[in-house]
Amino acid sequence: MSTDSKDDLVFKALANGLRRQILDALKNKAQTTGMLCEQFSSLDRCTVMQHLKVLEEADLVIVQREGRERWNHLNAMPIQAIHNRWISQYAGQAMSILSALQQGLDRVPE
């Protein structure tokens, strides 16, 4: 698959709020599909699994099978690649500062 097609998969996977929430849930620890279904209890199991499949195809989630369980791990490499593509190493530091300033400004009461 070309890099451009891979990138398409990544951005299409991220262009859905629920899939972004699943990645948020995996940020700090890997979770089994069962654990994710409990957290997203408003969705049926089939829907959660479909979203996980899209994330897996985009390489944003890596699945590790242990017996009957599927452990879903966040793979941050494609996200790092987005950053590397448009933000150089030095600009990244300036962006972090700007981003922190922006968050500070957002917290200031009007």
Added chain:
Amino acid sequence: MSTDSKDDLVFKALANGLRRQILDALKNKAQTTGMLCEQFSSLDRCTVMQHLKVLEEADLVIVQREGRERWNHLNAMPIQAIHNRWISQYAGQAMSILSALQQGLDRVPE
């Protein structure tokens, strides 16, 4: 607009290879719409302007008008926000190293 709707706009804008190429072209310097049309000469002006509009609505491009010219600037803040959401400050350093290693491996002849 909610943060989630804003994020939708960002990822939908990035889910198109041509729009990603336009952002690549703006990475190192701002360009007028005319300059971009010259670089993407296989597209008509109207198509380039439509892609720029999508990027502007997603806040990935900031437009500065000077007389009859529109200068298009890359705004990397939404890209930094993607990185901040899933990669913490410390993980970011590890990811940079992993990413550099991966690039090194990709260059090794088989």
